[in-house]
Amino acid sequence: MRNALFATLLLGVAGLSSQVQAGDIEAGRALSVPCAACHGENGISSSPVIPNLAGQKSAYLVAQLQAFRGGARENDLMNAIAAQLSDPQIESLAAFWSSLSGASTHATSTIPANMERTRLKFPENFQREFIRYDTISFPDRGQVRKYYANKPAFEAARMGQPMPQGSYFLVEVFGAKMGTDDQPLFGEDGQLVEDKLLFYTAMETQPGWGDDFPELLRNADWNYAVFLTDKTARTGVNQAECLACHKPLTQDSYLFTIKALTAAAKAAR
Ligand code: HEC
Ligand code: HEC
Structure with missing residues (x-):
């Protein structure tokens, strides 16, 4: 019982410290260019089948990127992309995209010219x-x-x-x-x-x-x-x-x- 409580406390502290050392927004911005090809420069996607990232909760983005990387969440495009990301890169990307303001309904963006x-x-x-x-x-x-x-x-x-x-x-x-x-x-x-x-x-x-x-x-x-x-x-x-x-x-x-x-x-x- 005491051990369980202790473990819970430890987990709580670990969770807190990972929030404190949340990813670096500026580092995330620098990494975000390839994401923008599909998710839009402002995190508002260019396609009805690609989700917006802007304003999404950071912890959720981290969890999804880790799930894509490990294969628990399957999508050919995102599995290939997440496979190339390290933990710190995932944290920073999540921090950057969640820092952008969310979309108003039906907002879209265009495909970047080079793509x-x-x-x-x-x-x-x-x-x-x-x-x-x-x-x-x-x-x-x-x-x-x-x-x-x-x-x-x-x-x-x-x-x-x-x-x-x-x-x-x-x-x-x-x-x-x-x-x-x-x-x-x-x-x-x-x-x-x-x-x-x-x-x-x-x-x-x-x-x-x-x-x-x-x-x-x-x-x-x-x-x-x-x-x-x-x-x-x-x-x-x-x-x-x-x-x-x-x-x-x-x-x-x-x-x-x-x-x-x-x-x-x-x-x-
Ligand atoms: C080639 C297009 C493409 C690129 C480039 C791309 N994504 Fe995605 N992304 C997708 C698609 C398509 C989905 C929806 C996958 C699904 O249906 O499960 C998605 C889903 C996601 C999700 C889950 C969102 C949610 O609401 O569950 C996250 C997080 C994400 N992408 C982050 C990124 C990041 C970070 C990058 C850049 C490192 C990136 N993506 C680059 C196409 C792309
Ligand atoms: C979801 C994954 C996926 C996407 C996205 C995709 N391909 Fe492919 N591509 C495949 C697969 C799998 C094959 C093998 C046979 C097939 O499915 O036609 C293939 C085969 C090909 C081939 C024949 C040469 C080869 O690689 O075997 C060409 C050319 C090609 N794709 C072009 C494209 C173009 C152009 C696009 C973008 C408009 C595209 N592909 C997007 C999965 C993909």
């Missing part, structure tokens, strides 16, 4: 020179996607080397044909039957392109884009999301489909 501007152009030589190395069906989304690499990327994969500058990946995203029961139809190859082309996703690396982004998000020199069927870049795409999700794949040149690429490249003669 919205992509360097990619739709590749002129796509039809002639790109090599298809994979197809993946997504029954839940009613989509089938075809994955293409340009020659320098394909050649590097064949040699088992990291992707060189000039590598370009393009994905065709098709809607799947629906059957009479409103379920997507599978073809004889085991993949969904493609219907209309919906859009393309793309990534390319060129020297210096990574300088556009803060270190916490940067994928070496890769830039990302979404192209519409008329081959113009879709506006309003936040590259921070692409960068955050692909970020953990440092060892694989930031590619999710590296295994399929390597297998296809080694099989090609």
Whole structure:
């Protein structure tokens, strides 16, 4: 009984001292640039599915960042970001964001210019020179996607080397044909039957392109884009999301489909 009380007292004191040594707001401000890409410079987010941070309680922010870092709270973007933060950085970030005044209802912010501007152009030589190395069906989304690499990327994969500058990946995203029961139809190859082309996703690396982004998000020199069927870049795409999700794949040149690429490249003669 006495021990339990003593423990409670100790915990209370520990809790108090962590409040006293709360994170450093100025240090948090300096670390906050990459967060602003999604949560907004003023902590008011740029998207309906990204929460505001401004005015949120500091202890809550710390708890969430720790949960993302440990994986207890799952979100591909925040898991990748929090994995890169130390305890003092988390404390400081929480102190900074909670120090900003909260949003009035329905307030939003815009995507930062460096995140919205992509360097990619739709590749002129796509039809002639790109090599298809994979197809993946997504029954839940009613989509089938075809994955293409340009020659320098394909050649590097064949040699088992990291992707060189000039590598370009393009994905065709098709809607799947629906059957009479409103379920997507599978073809004889085991993949969904493609219907209309919906859009393309793309990534390319060129020297210096990574300088556009803060270190916490940067994928070496890769830039990302979404192209519409008329081959113009879709506006309003936040590259921070692409960068955050692909970020953990440092060892694989930031590619999710590296295994399929390597297998296809080694099989090609
Ligand atoms: C690529 C976009 C992106 C970036 C960059 C980003 N976040 Fe997030 N953040 C999200 C999304 C999306 C969620 C919602 C996750 C979910 O649904 O669980 C989120 C949730 C959070 C939450 C939980 C908020 C709540 O109300 O529960 C905290 C805290 C947070 N982010 C802090 C940060 C900090 C600090 C940084 C910078 C170090 C950062 N985020 C950078 C996208 C981002
Ligand atoms: C939530 C995580 C996530 C986000 C956000 C994300 N990707 Fe990906 N990306 C994946 C996964 C997983 C794959 C592998 C297959 C698939 O799902 O299509 C992939 C594959 C790709 C590929 C094929 C090359 C490779 O890495 O295998 C390209 C190109 C690509 N993504 C572009 C983008 C672009 C452009 C954006 C931003 C508009 C983006 N991605 C955002 C998870 C993500």
